[in-house]
Amino acid sequence: MDGVDGGVGLTALLVAAARAIETQRHDSLAQDIHAEHFVRAAPACSEWPVRLQQVPDGDADPLWGRFARYFGLRTRVLDDFLLRSVRTGARQVVLLGAGLDTRAFRLDWPSGLVVYEIDRAGVLAFKERVLSDLAAAPKARRVPVPADLRADWVTALTTAGFDPAAPSVWLAEGLLFYLPGPVETSLIDAVDRLTVEGSALAFEVKLEKDLWEYRDSAIYTATREQIGIDLLRLFDRGPRPDSVGGLTARGWSASVRTPFDFTRRHGRGPLPEPNDALEGNRWVFAHKPRP
């Protein structure tokens, strides 16, 4: 199954629904006018809300309240990271596991910037269909790259025009925990190989030693019971590599932050709670320094 109608592809729609809800909040952290159209175009989620007003418990709903706000905050923080990176010299953006990310359409990019979106063919085909029905116009040159990140995606990316000699910024948002540890390691290795000084990478990891311990957390339970997505079954449960250590050993600098750090900074977003499936989430911001 490589589309958005099941398996890990459906998680792309979950994030799109969260962004649709975030967009309509009075205290929105990020705007994504295309997000609700993805949700409405997919039969698998015809019953999902795209406005908080459609959620009976509103903000008290663990899935469409707290978890959706988490995705809204993550979107905003990573928007800011990408825009900062292009202001300081990156000419190419690579979205790994891009899903239904519409940053190529939403953000104000400098001229000449190229956005590469890597995901599986079925997800990108669905995305294309919805965006072309909307006649959506990107604000940068956008290059979808259908590829499986467990196979040879590097050839697909370079064949699509990515230039390893030009500074780039990379994003693995909501991705690495779905991939086996060795795939994460080879992916981070590839990013290091394909980047020059002045490039940057942000990614999300989960630090919990035993994800299963949080099986009964409100977020996992609500996601399983309300929309039938069992995240713990989709996450890879093998040992995780130390990707931050791997990058710093190669000379990158990295800062590791909790989402709650940004909730406090923005005055909006999830805060810690007992039995919290978000407790181990970390957002990593890495830079390959100039000499």
Ligand code: SAM
């Ligand atoms: N980064 C997007 C965002 O935050 O909106 C999407 C996140 S979604 C939770 C995870 C995405 O990773 C899905 O679109 C899925 O298709 C993609 N993905 C998972 N495993 C993949 C693989 N082996 N190759 C390519 N894409 C993959």
